[in-house]
Amino acid sequence: MYTHILISTDGSELAQNGVDHGLSLAKALGSKITIITATEAFPIPTGVAAWGVTPGDIARYSADCAKASETLLASIKAQAEKLGIVADTIHVSDGRAATAILETAKNAACNLIVMASHGRRGVKRLLLGSQTAEVLANSQIPVLVVR
Structure with missing residues (x-):
């Protein structure tokens, strides 16, 4: 049934x-998995605050995101391998989660x-956005949402 599952994470509980x-x-289906995490681009401030941002700040941000993502993904991969x-x-990196999830699912043939x-609703969802809602609205394959 499902032979290749894409599992997304942002590292939160x-x-x-x-x-x-x-x-x-x-595990139950004997499926292969791909685990994905996405990190947004460095938020470039505008106006006077932008003067304080240096290329070094952006490079450190990118390096920190890459290191945190590597640690997160390695941990989940080890968890998966223990289960066989x-x-x-x-x-x-430098991408919106929903777009990254959809493109990866397509490219990896998940x-x-x-x-x-x-499960945010109303104003909170409007203000904070919903990557899950965007994936649901645009996915060409089934999406299982866990709450």
């Missing part, structure tokens, strides 16, 4: 619920996306 569910499903699951990892959702 809530996202770990989605990871755990995705790993359990992959074949796992690949992908870190997409046939299910598993992700967690905060």
Whole structure:
């Protein structure tokens, strides 16, 4: 049924619920998994605050994101391998999570996306956005949302 599952994470406790569910499903189905995390580009301030941003600040931010993502993905990959699951990892830097998830699912030929959702509604969802809602609205494959 689902032979290649894309599991997304941002490293939060809530996202770990989605990871755990995705790993359990992959184990039960004998599926391969790809684990993805995405980090946004350095937020460039405008106006006077922008004068304080140096290329070094941006480079440090990128390096910190890459290191944190590597640690996160290695931990989940080890968790998967303990369960006997074949796992690949992908870190997409300087990108929106929803776009990265959708593109990776397509490029890796995944046939299910598993992700967690905060379940925000109303103004909070409008102000904070919803990567999950964007994936749901634009995915060509099934999406399993864990809350």
